[in-house]
Amino acid sequence: MDQISYGQYSLVYNALSFVLAAMGAATVFLFLSRSQVSPKYRTAVTVSGIVTFIAAYHYFRIFNSWDAAYSVVNGVVTATGRPFNDAYRYMDWLLTVPLLVTELILVMRLPGNEGSTKASRLALLAVAMVLLGYPGEISHVASTRWMWWCLSMIPFLVIQYELFVGLKASIAAQPPKARGLVSAARYITVVTWLFYPVVFVLPMIGLTGASAEVGVQVGYSIADVLAKAAFGIFIYTIAVRKSEPEAEVVEVEPAALRSLVAR
Amino acid sequence: MDQISYGQYSLVYNALSFVLAAMGAATVFLFLSRSQVSPKYRTAVTVSGIVTFIAAYHYFRIFNSWDAAYSVVNGVVTATGRPFNDAYRYMDWLLTVPLLVTELILVMRLPGNEGSTKASRLALLAVAMVLLGYPGEISHVASTRWMWWCLSMIPFLVIQYELFVGLKASIAAQPPKARGLVSAARYITVVTWLFYPVVFVLPMIGLTGASAEVGVQVGYSIADVLAKAAFGIFIYTIAVRKSEPEAEVVEVEPAALRSLVAR
Numbered sequence: 070m071d072q073i074s075y076g077q078y079s080l081v082y083n084a085l086s087f088v089l090a091a092m093g094a095a096t097v098f099l100f101l102s103r104s105q106v107s108p109k110y111r112t113a114v115t116v117s118g119i120v121t122f123i124a125a126y127h128y129f130r131i132f133n134s135w136d137a138a139y140s141v142v143n144g145v146v147t148a149t150g151r152p153f154n155d156a157y158r159y160m161d162w163l164l165t166v167p168l169l170v171t172e173l174i175l176v177m178r179l180p181g182n183e184g185s186t187k188a189s190r191l192a193l194l195a196v197a198m199v200l201l202g203y204p205g206e207i208s209h210v211a212s213t214r215w216m217w218w219c220l221s222m223i224p225f226l227v228i229q230y231e232l233f234v235g236l237k238a239s240i241a242a243q244p245p246k247a248r249g250l251v252s253a254a255r256y257i258t259v260v261t262w263l264f265y266p267v268v269f270v271l272p273m274i275g276l277t278g279a280s281a282e283v284g285v286q287v288g289y290s291i292a293d294v295l296a297k298a299a300f301g302i303f304i305y306t307i308a309v310r311k312s313e314p315e316a317e318v319v320e321v322e323p324a325a326l327r328s329l330v331a332r
Numbered sequence: 333m334d335q336i337s338y339g340q341y342s343l344v345y346n347a348l349s350f351v352l353a354a355m356g357a358a359t360v361f362l363f364l365s366r367s368q369v370s371p372k373y374r375t376a377v378t379v380s381g382i383v384t385f386i387a388a389y390h391y392f393r394i395f396n397s398w399d400a401a402y403s404v405v406n407g408v409v410t411a412t413g414r415p416f417n418d419a420y421r422y423m424d425w426l427l428t429v430p431l432l433v434t435e436l437i438l439v440m441r442l443p444g445n446e447g448s449t450k451a452s453r454l455a456l457l458a459v460a461m462v463l464l465g466y467p468g469e470i471s472h473v474a475s476t477r478w479m480w481w482c483l484s485m486i487p488f489l490v491i492q493y494e495l496f497v498g499l500k501a502s503i504a505a506q507p508p509k510a511r512g513l514v515s516a517a518r519y520i521t522v523v524t525w526l527f528y529p530v531v532f533v534l535p536m537i538g539l540t541g542a543s544a545e546v547g548v549q550v551g552y553s554i555a556d557v558l559a560k561a562a563f564g565i566f567i568y569t570i571a572v573r574k575s576e577p578e579a580e581v582v583e584v585e586p587a588a589l590r591s592l593v594a595r
Binding site: 093 | 363366371374375378379381382385386389390393413414415417419420423424426427589590592593
């Protein structure tokens, strides 16, 4: 481990704790609030909460791993020799990234088998993207990192193409009051997902030693909060908007209504 | 770390444990009681519980950090050299303060987009207020602390102005039985939030060393219990009051009723 200052150590420590709190809070919010949306959008909200739940678990592990990797006495940070386990992030993404594309497709409610077909294809691409990134992440050789980065970018770009071109007709078919929000969800996906390949290249474009480590940890933390917690709340907002008319209509049996009026 | 007496150490220790218990209790109460209010006020109660949930997490961390920073043997308190992490409070406020203004706006149920517009503006101001306070909090130079205190007070005062002047019309439009409570919620916000800038200046107006540390920790603990747990219960009370009539009265247009029956 490279020499790291107390300020750098604390920045990562507090960022990891912050993300753990945010993921936990988003999970509880989404699980409690799923009853607020109509049953057909409930799975989208449940999946959004599952994503932040899985992320909370991994941030708990990453936080503990960071805490164990260093000891701090009188403001001096020393490496303990215990490993800081980077693989937690990839284990997390392997589960959460396919679910993130699934929650978007679920809240759109595509007709027939279209939803499950699209969700499966996007989920497989997401798994390929994460798996192809990992060999690069654990390498310290810039050329190796670039090679896996390029390979991982192929499924990344295919996903983006699918979201923009492949979903065009489906978005046009959304109810008007939700169309803007669903379209915005695609843009949020693109922008938040772009953080990951950018953070990945930080050690290849001049950041070295502790600065590279801090940049990567804080960068992925910001990306995860936006792509999982904020995105999950956004999916919930779409589900609420799409539930609105169904929640306002009250169905009454004609016989019951007649007897009420006759009173 | 400054020399600290056993009495001072215990006062902070017990205050932190007390707040952890209060936040946990408020969280459980609010989560269990959300089903007692009508669905349209449920999100306000959920968010109130999320705020105390996040605060409980951070008080758990702050308590453990305080515990690890000192060792007590035979009534003698010695610093262990492990850092007491002050940043937890700011990580907490970054998440909870925007949510506190959101729960107030949510329980008011403003028409159309007015609620989300006002909540977004107040939440952004709250984030600015917390971020501008932090560089001062970690400084030991009085002039630096005053500078950031003043900068942080700008969004603080804008929020207070928004709550009092900006919400005037919205409060007048509240149902009569809830109007007084909603108006009181603003006063509670002002009074409880005023604790924070006052506690912040304790080390700048004569308190030094351990007394300053104890004053700040106990002061913020009192402020947090009032601004989050007590305020959350108050929001729940408003939600209960506003739920009362809607649960009993169903308004139907006579013409619509007649045409329904005629079918």
